[in-house]
Amino acid sequence: MAGSFLAVPGQGSQSVGMGRHLCDRFPAAGAVFDEASESLGFDMRDVMWGDSAERLTATEHAQPAIVVLGIAALRAWQASSSGAVDFRWVVGHSIGAIAAMIAAGSLAVGDGIRLARTRGVVMSAAPGRGAMLAVAVTSRHVRDGITAAAAEWGLDIACVNGSRQIVLAGPVDGVRAAHARFGARSRFLDVSHGFHSSLMDPVAARWADEVAAVPFRDPRIPILSAISGRFLHTAAEVAEDARRGVRETVRWDLVTGVAEGSGCRPIILGNGHALVRMWRGGPLAGGVTIVDDAYRGAAHAA
Known part of the structure; x- marks a missing residue:
């Protein structure tokens, strides 16, 4: 085997109760929740295990929750694998990139979780009302139509x-118009703003200042940028990728191309079903290990 790579999903993968069973089985996962709560000044268990889906879905809570679960899942996987670390590189979808930076050693756990919380606060503070629409691509004609719709209604390809x-x-209004055009091939995403679009421009400077205040380190293993599709090897490269990550297009298609060419098997940290759907029909889908609340250890995953 050519080894494995770690992948962390993005916003939308959160769900009430996330991580509870993982912490029950793996004390190392529970320790991440403890560290997160200490770093943030409030108990992430209350947010992630409470009875309010609306509270968890709020961007300022959803983003750190996804990072917390991603790192808790990493610790559970490491514990169940007797500490063996055979992953060659890491990648994250949107906010999942922060968890990838922690997993690669470029961010300390506390710093990374605080940065994820700050990212959510900054992005949710963007003025104006925005939305996001996932559109199924069934042909080249449809793809061209999506690009044309974005130009017509002032939308961005997020x-x-x-x-x-x-x-x-x-x-x-533009997203609603696009939905009317694409109909059943499209669905609204459960988000509060139009992320990865020009609506984030008013908070870009504030976010850049927040990133500049965080101590990044050279990663111990390469981080694959989901923006450029290139590997990041230095602290400066990682910080720049974090800065760009709130505005620029997530190019998971580039990630998939690199992953398929690497020969590595994916280990998804957290609710990985959306990522698996993105890989459906390709070579990555058949060899995925998902470390979530159903995970019982390396032997069970195999």
Whole structure:
């Protein structure tokens, strides 16, 4: 085997109760929740295990929750693998990139979780109402139509999730118009703003200042940028990728191409079903290990 790579999903993968069973089985996962709560000044268990889906879905809570679960899942996987670390590189989808930076050693756990919380606060403070729309790509004609719709209604292409899905983001009226055009081939995402679009421009300077205040380190293993599709090897490169990550298009299609060419097997940290769907029909889908609340250890995953 050519080894494994770690992948962390993005916003939308959160769900009430996330991580509870993982912590029950693996004390190392529970320790991450303890560290997160100490770093943030409030108990992430209350947010992630409470009875309010609306509270968890709020961007300022969803983003750190995804990072916390990603690192808790990493610790559970490491514990169940007798400490063996055979992953060659890491990648994260949107906010998942912060968890990838922690996993690679470029950010301390506390710093990374605080940065994820700050990212959510900054992005949710963007003025104006925005929305996001996932559109299924069924042909080249449809793909061209998506690009034309973005130009017509002032929308941005927020994510290229593969050959089958593109996500548009921008003002609510424009997104609604796109939904009316694409109909059943499209669905609104459960987010509060139009992320990865020009609606994030007013908070870009504030976010850049927040990133500049965080001590990044050279990663111990390469981080694959989901923006450029290139590997990051220095602290400066990682910080720049974090800065760009709130505005620029997520190119998961580039990630998939690199992953397929690497020969490595994916280990998804957290709710990985959306990522698996993106890889459906390709060589990555058949060899995925998902470390989530159903995970019982390396032997069970195999």
